[in-house]
Amino acid sequence: MSLLDQIKRMGPGLVTGAADDDPSGIATYSQAGAQFGTSLLWTMLFAYPLMVATQLASARVGRxxxxxxxxxxxxxxxxxxxxILVALLFVANTINIGADLAAMGEAAGMTVRRGQHVFTIIFALASLLLQMFVPYDRYAALLKWMTLVLLAYVALVLMVKVDWSQALHDLVLPHxxxxxxVTTVVAILGTTISPFLFFWQAxxxxxxxxxxEERKPLQRAEHQAEDAFNRIRIDTFTGMAVSNIVALAIILGTAATLHAAGKTDIQSAADAAKALQPVAGPLAFAIFTLGIIGTGFLAVPVLAGSSxxxxxxxxxxxxxxxxxxxxxxxxxxVIALGMILGVAIDWSPISPMKALFWSAVINGIVAVPVLVALMLVVSSxxxxxxxxxxxxLWIFGWITTVAMGVAAISMLVLPS
Structure with a gap:
């Protein structure tokens, strides 16, 4: 089978990986790069096999x-x-939807210098209507093509001056x-290994x-198993690789600009984008802001749909x-309720970037019981x-579960 045929067969894993880099992820990676420079790059290398294991397990259950x-x-x-688990998932997803929509509205608002809340409502309605009235096959294809928006953040790295020797050092040597x-690591793990992704890919x-038509659950079509598992592996390994490459690009880009300029506390999407403007010019500003909107349109349906x-x-x-x-x-x-409550969050006084960051932390904690349940299912x-x-898969799945549990507990018990 040719490379082009393999790409055509990709879908659930690629979209899931791309949705992982939603405005919540962008905010979390920006916070990490701005506050700690490149010192937390290693978390993405550490997270990759864990992400692959959990998404392979989820896809396996569904197929x-x-x-x-x-x-x-x-x-x-x-x-x-x-x-209880589903209620926690809904709460975490709704917070994430609200924070994502607010960030999208803020990104659009600062581009035209007005209408942040109006844009938030427009984006929510557009996303909801697409889910409700566009057939799945067309909608899935649209989501697949939207993953290309992530290339913008890779391009961003080429516009700024990166200390590559230090970056390589921090990538392979954990600190x-x-x-x-610890809190930031939990947030990174929470936004890369999120419960909504498990439910979505399955x-x-x-x-x-x-x-x-010819596809059947493997319990009733054993002859399809080898091809199905090969497709799932390629799809998932590729999707999670795309997710992590983009995350590394965002951390590198913000480390080389925000951290280097001493701007370590990012309060809004505007702060992050404006900090890039004097370093890399208007194009970097446009890439960062439009990337938030594009990834939001990809991720919000995944969040609401998984609920x-x-x-x-x-x-x-x-x-x-x-x-x-x-x-x-x-x-x-349920999808509409998540959207409505998410829009309501936009009218609260909470900073969108702060809400995004802490929703990732909540996801990191909520993921632990969901991961335990997932591993019990895939082992049954x-x-x-x-x-x-x-x-x-069993070994890496349980390593992921333990790692998420240890990170969450450490955040709660370590002294300031």
Missing amino acids: VTGKGLGHSLKAIMPHWLMA LDGRQE AQEVEEIDQV GYAVCEVGGWAASLQDKPQRARVFYA REVMGKYTASIS
């Missing part, structure tokens, strides 16, 4: 069972515990000192099964972006049959 992650979790967990850095594998999938999978309601609203009313109601013969996790 094998033909059901979303929430449905599979019900098979091994008490209903009350599932309800951690004090509670602030659900997209199910959507792909429904859209391709809809999770709630409906646990509750037993229809959940598919291919269905029209009248056929999946609860699914679209009752759920997965003969397609339980491989030894390497």
Whole structure:
């Protein structure tokens, strides 16, 4: 199979990886670069195999069972515990949606010098209408093409002066000192290993099964297993690589500009963009601000959609972006509620960049119980049959779970 054919087959993993670099991720990586320079670059190298493991496990559950992650979790967990996990997911996603929409509105507002809140509402409505009225196959293709917006942040690195020897040193030699850095590491892990990504990629594998007639859940079509797992591996490894390369570019770019200029406390998207302007000119300013809007349009539907999938999978309601609203009313109601509450957050006095940063921290904490549940599911013969996790996937999956738990606990107990 040619490289072009492999690219055409990519989808859930690539979109999931790109959605990982949402305005929440941009804010978190910008905070890390501005405050600590390149000293936390190593976190992205550390996170890559962990991201791959969790997303491979999620995709595996969806492709094998033909059901979303929430449905599979019900098979091994008490209903009350599932309800708590889904509620936490919805809360974290809604905070993230609100912060992302607010950042998008601020980015558009500072470009035209007015209308921040109006832009936020417009972006929310546009995203909601696209999800509700554009069929899944077209919408998935649109999301796939939107991943190209991430190239803007790679281009940004070429516009600024980077100390590459120091960057390489910090990439391969971990350094951690004090509670602030621990908190930032938790935020980085929280925005790269987020629960909404688990539910989304599993659900997209199910959507792909429904859209391709010859595809069946692997429990009923064993002859498709080898090809399916090869596609998932290539898709996921590539998607997570794209995510991490972009994250490294953002940290490098802000380290070379904001940190070098002594601007270590980023309060808004405007602060980050304006700091780039005198160093790299108007083009860098445009790249940073338009990147926030573009990645927001990619990530907000993933956040809202993952909430809809999770709630409906646990509750037993229809959940598919291919269905029209009248056929999946609860699914679209959950998506709409997340959007409405997210817009409401925009009217609060909280700084968008601060909200984005702390939503990532919350995701880092919430991810721990969800990861435990995911690993129990993918290791269960009752759920997965003969397609339980491989030894390497099992090892890296549990390493991820432990790492997220240790990071979250460390943030809470270490002295200031």
